[in-house]
Amino acid sequence: MIDIKQLRENPQRFIDGALEKNSTVDIITLLDLDEQKRIFTRQREERRAEQKKISKEIGPQIGKLKGQLKSADEETVAEIQTQLKELESKPIALKNEIQRLDDSISEIEPRWKDLLLQIPQPADDDVPKGSSADDNVELRTWAPDGYNLDESFATNRGFNPKTHLELVKELELADFERGVKMSGTRHYMMSGNGMRLHQAMLRFAFDLITNEHGFTPMSVPVILREECMVGTGFFPAGRDQAYHIEESKRGAGHDLYLAGTGEVGLMGMYADEIIDSNKLPIKMATVSTCFRREAGAAGRDTGGLYRIHQFDKVEQVIICKSDEEESRKWHKVMLTIVEELLQQLQLPYRLLQCCTADLGSKNADMIDIECWMPGRGELDDNGQPTGDWGETHSASRLYDYQCRRLNMRYRGEDGTTIFAHSLNNTVLASPRILIPLLEMHQQQDGSIAIPSCLQPYMHGLKVLESSAITANT
RNA sequence: GGAUAGGUGGCAGAGCGGUUGAAUGCGCUAGUCUCGAAAACUAGUAUACGCUUCGGCGUAUCGAGGGUUCGAAUCCCUCCCUGUCCGCCA
Numbered sequence: 001m002i003d004i005k006q007l008r009e010n011p012q013r014f015i016d017g018a019l020e021k022n023s024t025v026d027i028i029t030l031l032d033l034d035e036q037k038r039i040f041t042r043q044r045e046e047r048r049a050e051q052k053k054i055s056k057e058i059g060p061q062i063g064k065l066k067g068q069l070k071s072a073d074e075e076t077v078a079e080i081q082t083q084l085k086e087l088e089s090k091p092i093a094l095k096n097e098i099q100r101l102d103d104s105i106s107e108i109e110p111r112w113k114d115l116l117l118q119i120p121q122p123a124d125d126d127v128p129k130g131s132s133a134d135d136n137v138e139l140r141t142w143a144p145d146g147y148n149l150d151e152s153f154a155t156n157r158g159f160n161p162k163t164h165l166e167l168v169k170e171l172e173l174a175d176f177e178r179g180v181k182m183s184g185t186r187h188y189m190m191s192g193n194g195m196r197l198h199q200a201m202l203r204f205a206f207d208l209i210t211n212e213h214g215f216t217p218m219s220v221p222v223i224l225r226e227e228c229m230v231g232t233g234f235f236p237a238g239r240d241q242a243y244h245i246e247e248s249k250r251g252a253g254h255d256l257y258l259a260g261t262g263e264v265g266l267m268g269m270y271a272d273e274i275i276d277s278n279k280l281p282i283k284m285a286t287v288s289t290c291f292r293r294e295a296g297a298a299g300r301d302t303g304g305l306y307r308i309h310q311f312d313k314v315e316q317v318i319i320c321k322s323d324e325e326e327s328r329k330w331h332k333v334m335l336t337i338v339e340e341l342l343q344q345l346q347l348p349y350r351l352l353q354c355c356t357a358d359l360g361s362k363n364a365d366m367i368d369i370e371c372w373m374p375g376r377g378e379l380d381d382n383g384q385p386t387g388d389w390g391e392t393h394s395a396s397r398l399y400d401y402q403c404r405r406l407n408m409r410y411r412g413e414d415g416t417t418i419f420a421h422s423l424n425n426t427v428l429a430s431p432r433i434l435i436p437l438l439e440m441h442q443q444q445d446g447s448i449a450i451p452s453c454l455q456p457y458m459h460g461l462k463v464l465e466s467s468a469i470t471a472n473t
Numbered sequence: 474g475g476a477u478a479g480g481u482g483g484c485a486g487a488g489c490g491g492u493u494g495a496a497u498g499c500g501c502u503a504g505u506c507u508c509g510a511a512a513a514c515u516a517g518u519a520u521a522c523g524c525u526u527c528g529g530c531g532u533a534u535c536g537a538g539g540g541u542u543c544g545a546a547u548c549c550c551u552c553c554c555u556g557u558c559c560g561c562c563a
Contacts, residue, residue, distance in 0.1 A: 055543055058544090
């Protein structure tokens with residue numbers, strides 16, 4: 001959520017920011033509603049103050065008169081009742097007026113709130129403007145020694161690459177048919193060494209971030225209340241991407257959803273809290289199963305491990321003080337950790353500065369990391385895939401947008417409460433990361449060379465090979 | 474799933490429908506005392522929003538929402554949440 005005060009002071013910044021993000025939210029109407037709401041609220045407060053004052057004055061008198069009623073004859077009763085009516089007429093008039101103002105305010109409030117929640121955080125000035133993901137800007141690339149990204153995989157390695165789908169099938173690393181049989185399209189099972197590799201990757205990434213970089217290891221709930229989804233900024237925009245769990249026993253607004261990322265649990269845990277400022281920055285990492293409906297992606301990336309409904313992810317989150325420089329610093333740190341991880345895995349990658357259109361409503365800045373996937377992309381004249389970049393990581397910088405929605409604050413030097421800043425980034429999401437891993441480390445005989453950093457997590461196994469290969473050698 | 478007890482400030486815990494934003498205790502902060510600390514004593518100690526002549530003033534908040542009333546932490550209704558016991562269970 002953006003700061004309504006900032007919107008009042010500088011509406012143009014938010015109007016421009018929304019346009020750049022292709023948002024159609026009606027900010028003009030919001031400003032209008034806000035003005036009305038403020039006027040009504042102020043009038044209400046004034047009436048209310050007046051009413052309180054009068055009540056305090058006439059209270060004892062009313063009490064006295066009501067006491068007299070008990071022991072009065074008919075004539076005095078009538079007289080006293082007239083006096084009571086007179087005494088009460090003014091506060092009753094005020095009461096009615098307050099009621100009218102209340103009605104006006106509660107009519108405005110839901111629309112006001114709804115619009116406010118929809119206003120995207122304006123992108124930072126140094127984020128390139130763009131109209132779609134095509135306008136994202138490549139910041140830098142990295143490839144292991146001996147691998148030239150300007151040349152094809154075949155030129156680099158001396159043989160044509162198989163796709164991860166072929167490799168998975170030959171080495172029996174996953175079972176798509178049975179996954180689909182049980183749960184429908186975009187479901188799968190990891191099997192045998194595939195499952196071992198999947199677990200090894202997660203464990204390697206989790207150990208790297210928690211042991212080497214001091215992030216606190218956490219587990220998180222993946223079933224979360226609607227408030228957490230709204231608070232972290234995934235709702236309302238991403239409502240159709242989340243699995244909704246029916247919970248009719250709970251009241252409205254208390255429905256439960258499956259999280260699409262561990263970020264929801266890591267951020268939600270501090271909602272409505274005033275964090276001890278000595279504890280900042282809070283650096284946390286979790287590994288959790290993530291669920292995504294992939295609504296609107298029908299027909300895209302079908303088959304294989306790229307776009308699936310359920311996967312596991314090691315996620316990093318940082319909550320820091322409200323300071324732009326600090327936010328920027330931690331953003332870089334989070335990216336550096338991923339670069340370190342991918343370099344250890346010997347996977348070529350590139351950093352993409354997302355343009356305004358690709359940021360999503362929460363982010364002031366977002367940098368994606370894409371890994372080179374030789375088996376993706378268009379086919380060349382010989383029917384060989386030309387390879388393509390595929391998104392594996394996404395590092396978000398949100399300033400206080402999320403913390404404001406979550407009401408997550410800390411106390412400043414002078415005792416005032418300040419909304420914290422938050423950031424998050426993927427450490428590693430598997431099985432998607434297995435695509436570049438398998439495709440990049442495949443060898444001519446169809447086996448997979450396991451990077452040395454993973455070998456301890458694979459009981460020392462150095463190569464994945466099919467039973468057929470083993471039999472031949 | 475069955476039975477029962479509750480939700481008040483950082484915590485514990487009071488609160489006849491009328492100066493109750495809320496007693497008291499603990500905690501915390503500052504001061505006095507001390508070479509220093511502890512103890513003791515004194516003072517202060519919620520949040521949000523609005524207004525401000527920057528000294529304050531006003532409104533809201535006692536789980537949430539609604540109602541009764543001139544006036545609600547206090548009465549009524551609905552919902553939410555939590556604890557305990559029994560049953561079941563990865």
